[in-house]
Amino acid sequence: MLMTAGEYIESLRRLNLNLYLLGEKVENWVDHPIIRPSINAVAMTYKLAHEPENETLATTNSPLTGQKVNRFAALFQSTDDLVNKVKLQRQMGQRTACCFQRCVGMDGINAAYSTTYEMDQKHGTEYHQRFREWLKYIQEKDLCVCGAMTDVKGDRGLAPSEQVDPDLFVHITERRKDGIVIRGAKAHQTGVANSHEMLIMPTLRMREADKDYAVTCAIPTDAEGITMIYGRQSCDTRKLEEGDIDVGNYSFGGQEVLVILDDVFVPWERVFMCGEIDFSIMLVERFAAYHRQSYGGCKAGIGDVLIGAAASMADYNGVRRAAHIRDKLGEMIHLAETIHACGLACSYQGWRTEAGNYQPDTLLANVCKLNVTRFPYELCRLAEDIAGGLLVTTPSEKDFRHPVLGKYIEKYLKGVADVPTEARFRMLSLIHAMSFGQIAPSYRTESMHGAGSPQAQKIMIERETDMPRKQELARIIAGIDEREDILG
Ligand code: SF4
Ligand code: FE
Numbered sequence: 001m002l003m004t005a006g007e008y009i010e011s012l013r014r015l016n017l018n019l020y021l022l023g024e025k026v027e028n029w030v031d032h033p034i035i036r037p038s039i040n041a042v043a044m045t046y047k048l049a050h051e052p053e054n055e056t057l058a059t060t061n062s063p064l065t066g067q068k069v070n071r072f073a074a075l076f077q078s079t080d081d082l083v084n085k086v087k088l089q090r091q092m093g094q095r096t097a098c099c100f101q102r103c104v105g106m107d108g109i110n111a112a113y114s115t116t117y118e119m120d121q122k123h124g125t126e127y128h129q130r131f132r133e134w135l136k137y138i139q140e141k142d143l144c145v146c147g148a149m150t151d152v153k154g155d156r157g158l159a160p161s162e163q164v165d166p167d168l169f170v171h172i173t174e175r176r177k178d179g180i181v182i183r184g185a186k187a188h189q190t191g192v193a194n195s196h197e198m199l200i201m202p203t204l205r206m207r208e209a210d211k212d213y214a215v216t217c218a219i220p221t222d223a224e225g226i227t228m229i230y231g232r233q234s235c236d237t238r239k240l241e242e243g244d245i246d247v248g249n250y251s252f253g254g255q256e257v258l259v260i261l262d263d264v265f266v267p268w269e270r271v272f273m274c275g276e277i278d279f280s281i282m283l284v285e286r287f288a289a290y291h292r293q294s295y296g297g298c299k300a301g302i303g304d305v306l307i308g309a310a311a312s313m314a315d316y317n318g319v320r321r322a323a324h325i326r327d328k329l330g331e332m333i334h335l336a337e338t339i340h341a342c343g344l345a346c347s348y349q350g351w352r353t354e355a356g357n358y359q360p361d362t363l364l365a366n367v368c369k370l371n372v373t374r375f376p377y378e379l380c381r382l383a384e385d386i387a388g389g390l391l392v393t394t395p396s397e398k399d400f401r402h403p404v405l406g407k408y409i410e411k412y413l414k415g416v417a418d419v420p421t422e423a424r425f426r427m428l429s430l431i432h433a434m435s436f437g438q439i440a441p442s443y444r445t446e447s448m449h450g451a452g453s454p455q456a457q458k459i460m461i462e463r464e465t466d467m468p469r470k471q472e473l474a475r476i477i478a479g480i481d482e483r484e485d486i487l488g
Contacts, residue, residue: 002059002070003142004050005043012039012194016222019193019257021230029193033239035230037247038255041100042144042194044092045072057088062139064132069139072102076110076358082347086297090340093301097434099254099446101191103298105145107290108199109135110357112216115283116272117355122279127216127272128355134218134270138197146195146221148186148259149287151203160206160213170200170261171212172274179267180274182215186259190450193228193257195221200261204284206277214280216273217266225264231256234436243397245426248433254446285460286359289346291451292369293360296343299372302434302443303336303379309431310383316415316424317388328382335375342368363464370457376447380435387431394428 003011012030019026021034029035048058049070060081062069076082085106092100113135116127138145151160154168163169170184182200192198198219206214219226233254235247244250273279311329314320346364353359384391390413399405400422414421434443448454475481 001140001142002049002068003046005047008043008046008142008144009039011196015196015220017193017228018222018226019228019230026230034236035193035255037098037239037249037251037253038101038191039194041096041098041252041254042102042191044096044100044252045070045102045144046142048088048092048095054088054091057084057091060084064136065139067139070142072106073109073135073139073142073145074106075113075135076350077356079348079350079358082293082350082358082360083344086293086340086343086347089294089297089343090301090304093298094304095301096252097249097302097305097430098252099190099298099450100252101146101194101255102144103294104147104149104190104291105195105197105199106147107287107294108147108149108201109138109145110290110359111283111287112199112201112272113357114353114355114359115279115286116216117353118282119273119276119279121354123276125276130269131272134272141196143196144191144194145218146189146192146198147201147287147291148189148192148198149201149203149284150187150189152185152187152258153203159210160204161209169203169210169213170215172215173212173263175274176265179265180215180217180271181263181265182217182261183263184261186261188231188449189228189257189259191255192221192259193230194255197221198259201283201287202273202280205281208277210280211275211277214273214275214277216271216283218270218272219261219264219266223264225262227260227262229258229260231258234442235433241396241398243401245397245400245422245429248429248431285362286353288452288456288460289360289362289365292365292372292457293343293346295372295447295451296340296346296365296368299376299443299447300336300340300343303332303339303376306379306383306431306434306443307332307336309427309434310386312427313387313424313431316419316427318416325386328386332379332382335379339368339371339375342371363461366457366460366464369451370454370461372447373454373457376443380444383431384435387428391428391432391435394425394432397425400425 048054059068060074116131120128151169154163160169167184172180173183174181201216238246314325346360349361350358400409410421415424
């Protein structure tokens, strides 16, 4: 069953989340003005699945259910599926201009699917079959899954089991006949309050002493023992004000939450790794490759909106034809398309796992994400350059609507004669929101640290590169090693 956007939003009301925002428990979080835009962004993933023109991108047939399912809950069964995923994410980015959150679950699902298979092959466990059953349930109900990987980590120089406080990485505190109990916290959980389920995964390589930390499992987001603390975004309280201009992107937004897991019980049928330290890093790296591929979609799509906003501001300011403006817009297009090209390239170069689903090329996925740690900054810089200083000095919508002040603003903040001042005002607000972090959570910082900080990609890029071969190539051409005989 493919839920509609409306059905999805209603389904969230049936959850009993223990969610806090600005120091207060939120009872009706679905209609909360700060939270609702992030729900709308996820709802777009449900809307697209019902659009005939997006059927190929947004849905696929599931081998588990034999039915059409939403791509955000699906396995990648070919390189075409990987390509369609990235194209879907670009369109989602274009239509929401923010993080639409549901990709983390999709990427976690695919990483856990192949890892559980290989774990069972080696250890004779039954994780894969359990995982398939759980995934079937997710697909049949069309549920939204939050991929929960990032632990709070404490002292970054210490392994999980070496921390002064043992709870700084999620771990098993009890193994019972009917299941396990887990404790810890997951940070920056994208869209968790908009999800029905959390897929808990380990966050790094584990050693022998870290056995209790090698845990993968699924829990409902309203399970007993969970506390969610909603993350701040700059200018978030603008959403509490009247009007729709100052927020920049009124309908959509991202969501990041600190999730506390205080002795949460997980029945065995929902446990997909329990102490297999040798598979922790495989799961982490496969997930990371997927999510670094993902950025080749969403960040290009969000970039498209920013480029459109910058070009519009140039129009409104009457400078669109200036050579330097055209040059800057051209540069912005180049940056967004390079991001997308990397996302597509790693998808086309994907490979089949033993379980049968597909992974993007690891090296190219990491190159994609490393570009994303830089290019959105440059895109924002250029958009700010084109927009002008008014970007950070605009009066409020309240001033604009004021019977006396409004007339001044209308008159003095006008650009070209045929564009209403309000349009200029709205476009500036959009660029402000995208650039300064109100809606994404920031096109910039999220691009830097989401899916892993730049050093993580550099390490993977180095590891995935055959440097001895490159050096051999150089030695041959330089004549240090025997030159290739072109006639031979
Ligand atoms: Fe999806 Fe991008 Fe948000 Fe990750 S950052 S969840 S890929 S929209
Ligand atoms: Fe992200």
